[in-house]
Amino acid sequence: MNIYLQKITLLLLLISPLLVSAAIDESSWKNAIKKQYYAGKTIQESNDIIEIKAPYRAEAPALVPLKIISKIAQTKNRYIKKIVVFVDKNPFPFVGEFEFTPESGKADLAMRIRVNTYSYVRAIAEMNDGKLYMSKKIVKASGGCSAPLGADLDAAMKRLGQMKFKLGNAVKEGKPAMAQLLISHPNITGMQMDQVTRFIKKSHFVDQLKVTFDDKPVLTAKIDIAISSDPNFRFYFMPKKGGVLKAEFTDVFCETPTSRDVCTKGKSYSSSYMIKP
Amino acid sequence: MKNQCCLFFVLAFHGLIAQSEMTVSEVAPGIYVHFGQHQLPDKVNHGAVANIGFIVGDTCVAVIDSGGNPDQGYALKAAIKRITDKPVCYVINTHVHPDHIYGNIAFKEKGVKFIGHKKLARAMSARGNYYIAKAAEQLDLKLTAAHIIPPDRLVKNHLAIDLGGRRLILTAQPTAHSDNDLTVFDKKTDTLWLSDLLFLDHLPVIDGSLKGWLEVMQKLQKQKFTTVIPGHGAVVTDWPNGLTAQKTYLQVLLTEIREMIVKGRFLEEAIEQVGYSEKDKWQLFDQFHKRNVTTAFAELEWE
Numbered sequence: 265m266n267i268y269l270q271k272i273t274l275l276l277l278l279i280s281p282l283l284v285s286a287a288i289d290e291s292s293w294k295n296a297i298k299k300q301y302y303a304g305k306t307i308q309e310s311n312d313i314i315e316i317k318a319p320y321r322a323e324a325p326a327l328v329p330l331k332i333i334s335k336i337a338q339t340k341n342r343y344i345k346k347i348v349v350f351v352d353k354n355p356f357p358f359v360g361e362f363e364f365t366p367e368s369g370k371a372d373l374a375m376r377i378r379v380n381t382y383s384y385v386r387a388i389a390e391m392n393d394g395k396l397y398m399s400k401k402i403v404k405a406s407g408g409c410s411a412p413l414g415a416d417l418d419a420a421m422k423r424l425g426q427m428k429f430k431l432g433n434a435v436k437e438g439k440p441a442m443a444q445l446l447i448s449h450p451n452i453t454g455m456q457m458d459q460v461t462r463f464i465k466k467s468h469f470v471d472q473l474k475v476t477f478d479d480k481p482v483l484t485a486k487i488d489i490a491i492s493s494d495p496n497f498r499f500y501f502m503p504k505k506g507g508v509l510k511a512e513f514t515d516v517f518c519e520t521p522t523s524r525d526v527c528t529k530g531k532s533y534s535s536s537y538m539i540k541p
Numbered sequence: 542m543k544n545q546c547c548l549f550f551v552l553a554f555h556g557l558i559a560q561s562e563m564t565v566s567e568v569a570p571g572i573y574v575h576f577g578q579h580q581l582p583d584k585v586n587h588g589a590v591a592n593i594g595f596i597v598g599d600t601c602v603a604v605i606d607s608g609g610n611p612d613q614g615y616a617l618k619a620a621i622k623r624i625t626d627k628p629v630c631y632v633i634n635t636h637v638h639p640d641h642i643y644g645n646i647a648f649k650e651k652g653v654k655f656i657g658h659k660k661l662a663r664a665m666s667a668r669g670n671y672y673i674a675k676a677a678e679q680l681d682l683k684l685t686a687a688h689i690i691p692p693d694r695l696v697k698n699h700l701a702i703d704l705g706g707r708r709l710i711l712t713a714q715p716t717a718h719s720d721n722d723l724t725v726f727d728k729k730t731d732t733l734w735l736s737d738l739l740f741l742d743h744l745p746v747i748d749g750s751l752k753g754w755l756e757v758m759q760k761l762q763k764q765k766f767t768t769v770i771p772g773h774g775a776v777v778t779d780w781p782n783g784l785t786a787q788k789t790y791l792q793v794l795l796t797e798i799r800e801m802i803v804k805g806r807f808l809e810e811a812i813e814q815v816g817y818s819e820k821d822k823w824q825l826f827d828q829f830h831k832r833n834v835t836t837a838f839a840e841l842e843w844e
């Protein structure tokens with residue numbers, strides 16, 4: 265960089281805090297996340313396959329509503345196979361990996377996540393032909409007094425394992441129908457202060473989730489501590505006539521919040537919902 | 542942009558006041574409060590926004606909330622020295638929020654016991670690292686683990702402490718504003734230090750349980766107090782009238798969010814639609830309301 269450019273840069277830094285904050289760095293994506301999850305792969309940045317929607321200002325960093333909207337129909341020949349979500353600057357950036365099938369109807373997703381700081385949130389769609397498309401969005405986590413945990417840990421602990429399905433009133437045969445799945449789980453990050461660790465020992469979170477309709481997979485997910493306590497997902501499925509919507513999840517305990525090398529399996533939970541013809 | 546500049550100077554001006562000698566008011570005999578300004582904690586006020594203060598007994602002093610940054614803690618300590626030569630024997634933290642505990646370090650010395658709700662230490666442990674990172678990012682404060690000082694004594698239900706001729710009854714409240722709210726009652730003057738269980742003018746902030754908070758209010762409303770000290774806002778001398786505005790706001794949230802859930806509406810919709818009839822009644826509504834709806838919605842989904 266020549267001196268003239270440096271001066272311009274310095275000037276910009278001085279006069280325009282807005283410009284500076286808009287250009288948030290993507291180094292953790294470029295130097296770490298992409299290398300770890302997509303080494304040697306080409307990812308096209310585009311909102312034509314999926315588009316990520318999240319509030320710019322995350323009012324409650326513990327619970328940021330995140331939506332991923334798919335722009336193509338799930339057909340046998342062409343469909344979104346997988347969507348992976350990351351929050352660049354979270355202590356553990358991987359949020360989750362969600363697998364879809366043509367039977368999903370629509371690869372839309374909504375969830376609630378934890379965002380620790382001013383960061384890009386990104387979703388990468390993998391097509392059935394292997395092509396990769398990425399949509400990203402900046403989220404600014406505000407509110408310093410509410411940490412990215414749940415507000416009432418004990419309440420979440422008491423009902424751990426409970427599940428609820430909620431279905432929109434317009435469930436029509438042959439049309440993708442939206443379902444909402446509520447899971448009660450504190451999803452403990454394990455990000456406690458080492459000086460006072462006797463209270464919360466480990467990360468303890470939902471790691472596998474599988475939703476089926478009449479035993480056929482609708483949504484299969486691998487998720488992590490960036491999912492808010494009481495995980496909440498909205499997704500689509502194809503309700504043939506009647507049938508059974510079933511959710512199963514497992515949780516896990518990990519020694520540290522930022523590594524998945526030493527973990528022990530927790531329990532499995534399942535819940536079913538009858539859809540009448 | 543013009544407005545932002547004005548705002549900046551106003552905040553800078555408040556910041557200067559906070560750094561000079563701390564003003565405290567004697568709201569009841571021997572009970573002193575420094576009243577915070579209704580501001581978002583930021584790099585100008587360095588988090589010094591809450592009401593903090595102390596109660597003086599015949600033998601010693603109890604600090605109630607130490608301030609939003611170490612300097613404010615030292616300023617509070619200096620204010621105590623100007624008023625009495627009695628030593629500080631207790632620091633009572635009413636809950637975990639940074640604007641109430643970051644002055645703790647100023648009082649960390651032999652002979653001073655820190656007291657908090659039975660869940661305060663856990664909350665400090667779970668939030669400590671995050672709080673320290675946020676202090677650097679949002680408040681321009683360089684803090685370390687040494688600044689997060691857990692209580693020496695935990696209050697399970699009630700605890701009476703004696704300041705010499707003056708007994709304070711500390712009560713661990715169920716989850717309400719936070720999951721570790723502690724109230725302080727001074728028998729001598731019939732004063733209840735409610736801290737953040739009561740907000741006036743500054744929008745109430747939910748970081749615990751909406752329903753829990755309404756229940757605690759229901760209980761306190763039936764009792765009589767001469768003086769009540771909120772965590773944010775002016776002192777209340779017409780209890781329970783001082784509670785009305787907050788109760789209305791929280792009740793509106795409860796009613797409207799329940800309606801949304803029954804209708805099968807989503808969180809994102811509730812954030813945009815619930816509670817806006819209350820907007821003009823509160824300061825910092827834009828800063829805290831959506832967050833309140835979010836927290837309350839997540840709670841009410843599971844009733």
Ligand SMILES: [Zn+2]
Nearest residue numbers: 636638718737
């Ligand atoms: Zn508070």
